[in-house]
Amino acid sequence: MARQRSTPATPEASVDVQRAVLDGALDIIATEGAEAVSMREVARRAGVSHQAPYHYFGDRAGIFAAISEEGFRRFTEEFRRALELPGDVAANCLRAYVSFAVAHKGHYRVMFRSDICGIRTHEQTMKAADEAFLTLLDLAEAIHPQRDAADAISLPVALWAQAHGLATLFIDGPLLDKLPPDTNLDELVNKVAQLTEWNTK
Amino acid sequence: MARQRSTPATPEASVDVQRAVLDGALDIIATEGAEAVSMREVARRAGVSHQAPYHYFGDRAGIFAAISEEGFRRFTEEFRRALELPGDVAANCLRAYVSFAVAHKGHYRVMFRSDICGIRTHEQTMKAADEAFLTLLDLAEAIHPQRDAADAISLPVALWAQAHGLATLFIDGPLLDKLPPDTNLDELVNKVAQLTEWNTK
DNA sequence: AAACCCTCTTGACACTGTCAAGTTCTCTTG
DNA sequence: CAAGAGAACTTGACAGTGTCAAGAGGGTTT
Numbered sequence: 449m450a451r452q453r454s455t456p457a458t459p460e461a462s463v464d465v466q467r468a469v470l471d472g473a474l475d476i477i478a479t480e481g482a483e484a485v486s487m488r489e490v491a492r493r494a495g496v497s498h499q500a501p502y503h504y505f506g507d508r509a510g511i512f513a514a515i516s517e518e519g520f521r522r523f524t525e526e527f528r529r530a531l532e533l534p535g536d537v538a539a540n541c542l543r544a545y546v547s548f549a550v551a552h553k554g555h556y557r558v559m560f561r562s563d564i565c566g567i568r569t570h571e572q573t574m575k576a577a578d579e580a581f582l583t584l585l586d587l588a589e590a591i592h593p594q595r596d597a598a599d600a601i602s603l604p605v606a607l608w609a610q611a612h613g614l615a616t617l618f619i620d621g622p623l624l625d626k627l628p629p630d631t632n633l634d635e636l637v638n639k640v641a642q643l644t645e646w647n648t649k
Numbered sequence: 650m651a652r653q654r655s656t657p658a659t660p661e662a663s664v665d666v667q668r669a670v671l672d673g674a675l676d677i678i679a680t681e682g683a684e685a686v687s688m689r690e691v692a693r694r695a696g697v698s699h700q701a702p703y704h705y706f707g708d709r710a711g712i713f714a715a716i717s718e719e720g721f722r723r724f725t726e727e728f729r730r731a732l733e734l735p736g737d738v739a740a741n742c743l744r745a746y747v748s749f750a751v752a753h754k755g756h757y758r759v760m761f762r763s764d765i766c767g768i769r770t771h772e773q774t775m776k777a778a779d780e781a782f783l784t785l786l787d788l789a790e791a792i793h794p795q796r797d798a799a800d801a802i803s804l805p806v807a808l809w810a811q812a813h814g815l816a817t818l819f820i821d822g823p824l825l826d827k828l829p830p831d832t833n834l835d836e837l838v839n840k841v842a843q844l845t846e847w848n849t850k
Numbered sequence: 851a852a853a854c855c856c857t858c859t860t861g862a863c864a865c866t867g868t869c870a871a872g873t874t875c876t877c878t879t880g
Numbered sequence: 881c882a883a884g885a886g887a888a889c890t891t892g893a894c895a896g897t898g899t900c901a902a903g904a905g906g907g908t909t910t
Contacts, residue, residue, distance in 0.1 A: 465888085465889085480764070481764030481765065482764075483684060483764065483765055486865085486866060486867080487866080487867060487868085488865080488866065488867080489866095496888095496889075496890090497889070497890050497891075498866095498867090498890095498891095499868085499889075499890065499891085500888080500889060500890080502867095502868075502869095503887085503888060503889065504888095507867075507868075508867070508868095560817070560818075560821060560822050560823070561821065562821060562822075562823060563681070563682030563683075563684065563821065564682070564684055567823065577823050581823075581827055599840065601828060601829075601832070601837070602837065602840040602841055602844055603844060605815070605818070605824065605837060605841060606811070606841040606844050606845060608814065608818060608824070609810075609811055609812075609814030609815040609818055609841065610807070610810050610811050610814055611810075611814065612814040612817065612818060612822070613809065613810030613811055613812065613813040613814025613815070613817070614806070614810040614814070616761065616813065616814070616817060617761075617806070617809060617810055617813060620761060620762065620763060620764065621761045621763070621813070622761070622763060622768065622775075622778050622782075623806065623809070626779075626782055627802060628802075631802070636802070636803065636806060639800065639803040640803055640806060640807040640810065642848065643803055643804060643807050643847055643848050643849075644807060644845065644846075644847070644848065645845075645846040645847070645848045646844055646845070646846070647843065647844050647845065647846045648844075666857085666858085687896085687897060687898080688897080688898060688899085689896080689897065689898080690897095697858075697859090698858070698859050698860075699859090699860095699897095699898090700858075700859065700860085700899085701857080701858055701859080703898095703899075703900095704856085704857065704858065705857095708898075708899075709898070709899090851910100852909100852910085853908105853909085853910075854907100854908085854909075854910095855906105855907085855908080855909095856905105856906090856907080856908100857904100857905090857906085857907105858903105858904085858905085858906100859902100859903080859904070859905100860901105860902090860903080860904095861900105861901085861902085861903095862899105862900085862901080862902100863898105863899090863900085863901105864897100864898095864899095865896105865897075865898085865899105866895100866896080866897065866898095867894105867895095867896085867897100868893105868894090868895095869892105869893085869894085870891105870892085870893085870894105871890100871891090871892085871893100872889105872890075872891075872892095873888100873889080873890065873891090874887105874888085874889080874890090875886105875887085875888080875889090876885100876886090876887080876888100877884105877885085877886085877887095878883100878884090878885080878886095879882105879883085879884080879885090880881100880882090880883085880884095
């Protein structure tokens, strides 16, 4: 009655454990919030001892860092796809951004919480975040290619703020309580996109 | 050597304890993040037993709810002042919004974290949040008074998203790491305000 | 004087993150 | 093919945590 796993120490199984730990954590984050994640609970859900997660992730922050990294990678992928879609690139990207956040609530909730994942100490996570930031610069470039080189940052920041604000308000904020219950979120995002004009004079 | 407080059971002293608990919590939130708040640590900082905070706030979420409520009240006050300033009302309010968030980091970090303060169970906090939301509607009205009654929500949402996004990126996000180190944040907010035009056709 | 409440305190419990020290398997090296 | 190395865990312990329960002491009311 020592253990349930049939092939415990193979590399294949270890990936399973790693994945199970992350999935367990993501599930808790999405349903109960990041605070509710405990090393022992994710270990329990993964069917391993309370110390197994430490082997892969070092500490609690390590789990969040891994989730953050994965989130930024997937985000970059999806955002790049939206960048290449025909039509209004700003609206397409805003939609993609918010869709990602809503669909990957667990990831998104962690991605911008540097307080819990100690991003500065996890190089891979930082690199993934940088990569994501580059796609944002590409969007700004696509919207307004010949803008002032001396102020290359205002438009990306404005774009990011709008998208990030919308996303966090949808996920965590008290916004949803204020909306009429039959509100279509996709439509609302579209309207916000139509409402916004970037003054590129 | 039973206790240090000279007048323990007077109402005046009780306000002190309440305030000390909140201030201790706010200090921790602003410097280390909300996760780092522990009932016992705030009690220790306030110089009371580990159960005293429970008397006033019920549980951990109660402390966050009280902070959130206080935050929304102060926010409403400051935002209303900005609404009545002469000049570009949208720019004034965006500045006021971001200033509030940066100056009251501890409060702001909690105000939009319904996961940790269980806002739905704290009526006073909800009311304060509603009040704040109303000021936002007033801003939308000031920007574009005769807008379509059937879509009264898009512009407030768009405004809120921009301000909230900017604020959270400044406070918690990885944005600051991406900016040139000599960036003036006030100026950046101004530029974003100038860059934005609300398509009110 | 008695009852009562407000403002706390002390004590206990199950649970948490994490350090330390095994244990069991697989894979490489001699 | 034996031996050692290392990966992938496990069990055990510790201090710290949130919170329930049961007071204790003063002020006010009756």
